[in-house]
Amino acid sequence: MTATLAFFGLFVLLLALGAPILTAVGAAGLAFLWTHGLGVQVMAANVYSNIAKFPLLAIPFFILAGYVLDRVGVSRKLVDLLSLLIGPVPGGLALVAVGGCVLFGAISGTGPADTAAIGTLMIPAMVRRGYDVSFAAAVVAAAATTDVLIPPSVAFVVYGVITQTSVPRLFAAGVVPGLLMGAALAIPVYLISRRRGWGGDRWGTLPEIARATWDAKWGLLAPVVILGGIYSGIFTPTEAAVVGVAYGLFVGLVVQRNVTLRDLYDTFLEAGVASAVVMSVVAFAGLYSWTGATLGVMDQAAKAVAGLTDSPYVLLLLLNGLFLLAGMALDAISIFYVFLPILMPVMAKFGWDPVWFGVVMAVNLSIGTLTPPVALNLYVASHIAKAPLGQIARAVLPLLASLVVVLLLLTYCPALSLWFPDLLGVR
Numbered sequence: 001m002t003a004t005l006a007f008f009g010l011f012v013l014l015l016a017l018g019a020p021i022l023t024a025v026g027a028a029g030l031a032f033l034w035t036h037g038l039g040v041q042v043m044a045a046n047v048y049s050n051i052a053k054f055p056l057l058a059i060p061f062f063i064l065a066g067y068v069l070d071r072v073g074v075s076r077k078l079v080d081l082l083s084l085l086i087g088p089v090p091g092g093l094a095l096v097a098v099g100g101c102v103l104f105g106a107i108s109g110t111g112p113a114d115t116a117a118i119g120t121l122m123i124p125a126m127v128r129r130g131y132d133v134s135f136a137a138a139v140v141a142a143a144a145t146t147d148v149l150i151p152p153s154v155a156f157v158v159y160g161v162i163t164q165t166s167v168p169r170l171f172a173a174g175v176v177p178g179l180l181m182g183a184a185l186a187i188p189v190y191l192i193s194r195r196r197g198w199g200g201d202r203w204g205t206l207p208e209i210a211r212a213t214w215d216a217k218w219g220l221l222a223p224v225v226i227l228g229g230i231y232s233g234i235f236t237p238t239e240a241a242v243v244g245v246a247y248g249l250f251v252g253l254v255v256q257r258n259v260t261l262r263d264l265y266d267t268f269l270e271a272g273v274a275s276a277v278v279m280s281v282v283a284f285a286g287l288y289s290w291t292g293a294t295l296g297v298m299d300q301a302a303k304a305v306a307g308l309t310d311s312p313y314v315l316l317l318l319l320n321g322l323f324l325l326a327g328m329a330l331d332a333i334s335i336f337y338v339f340l341p342i343l344m345p346v347m348a349k350f351g352w353d354p355v356w357f358g359v360v361m362a363v364n365l366s367i368g369t370l371t372p373p374v375a376l377n378l379y380v381a382s383h384i385a386k387a388p389l390g391q392i393a394r395a396v397l398p399l400l401a402s403l404v405v406v407l408l409l410l411t412y413c414p415a416l417s418l419w420f421p422d423l424l425g426v427r
Contacts, residue, residue, distance in 0.1 A: 327367060
């Protein structure tokens with residue numbers, strides 16, 4: 001138990017001292033690798049093996065596909081269509097932002113990218129219509145949490161690799177929970193906007209809606225091509241990510257011809273930086289997890305967690321609280337690598353479906369993108385809105401409450417996550 005506390009304590013101490021997550025998880029793993037004589041020379045091979053996995057290739061390609069399709073203008077056209085459909089109802093523009101994030105989530109795969117793509121369009125538009133800037137930023141940041149659930153999801157790719165769970169089944173299991181999160185967010189958005197007199201724009205005429213639908217066709221078809229290919233068995237999730245990039249480049253360079261070589265350079269650079277951050281965390285978090293497993297720390301921690309209570313319902317409530325707290329300090333990928341080696345034996349003991357548990361974890365971690373200090377969606381929205389992070393964090397509280405309600409529903413009603421993949425027959 002002393003070794004277990006020391007192993008996790010060093011990691012927590014480094015975070016408390018302000019070390020970046022990558023440094024904290026890498027340094028803690030390396031320190032125990034060295035002090036316990038496991039051989040520092042295994043570090044290079046271990047780090048390489050953590051990222052040299054075919055399924056993980058989906059991560060940089062899904063990120064790149066999202067950046068390419070945003071550069072092509074897909075997000076703007078989706079927003080234009082939703083604006084005509086939702087019209088002047090209370091909170092109309094904010095509801096457009098929620099819908100836009102859900103739709104673009106079926107393309108981008110990451111919450112911060114979704115926040116940036118929709119936020120640059122909708123936050124200024126809402127402010128011009130009289131919405132409070134903090135509320136506008138909070139709505140976009142909260143709506144982008146659906147991106148963690150709506151396939152294709154980078155988080156599900158990582159979870160699937162660690163737990164050896166079917167990524168296509170995880171993708172299918174995330175559809176209904178992602179839509180539930182979007183619907184839950186629409187309720188406080190509508191109520192707050194009606195109380196404060198914030199509306200939308202005008203209703204679109206049938207010809208305008210038809211024209212906007214035609215203009216948005218490439219954005220609407222993108223998830224059909226990517227996800228349809230996965231569920232039909234035409235290609236794997238990794239191949240689907242490559243297809244998504246090719247699709248975006250085809251639309252931008254051949255069909256619409258609105259992407260220049262300079263645009264491509266900037267897009268590939270931005271996607272490369274984002275991918276490097278994610279894959280670096282994967283590499284060193286994997287080292288940390290392997291070191292803990294080799295030393296037996298993870299087994300000790302798993303026994304301690306399983307021994308907390310004999311009630312699976314109470315344990316799930318405790319785990320949700322733990323994940324929510326962890327989401328305040330860690331990103332989703334680090335949490336997967338730190339906690340899953342501990343929790344996989346616990347899942348086996350209680351007979352929990354790993355796909356359903358992956359959805360529950362993903363919802364927790366999506367909420368973590370809204371809870372400081374590590375609140376990636378809020379930081380992106382704050383940068384776009386040029387508003388203080390504290391004000392946006394306060395404005396997001398009622399939206400956060402609605403997401404917690406969805407979390408509890410999904411935790412104690414696994415069928416909400418599993419019926420859709422069962423319906424599709426995805427294994």
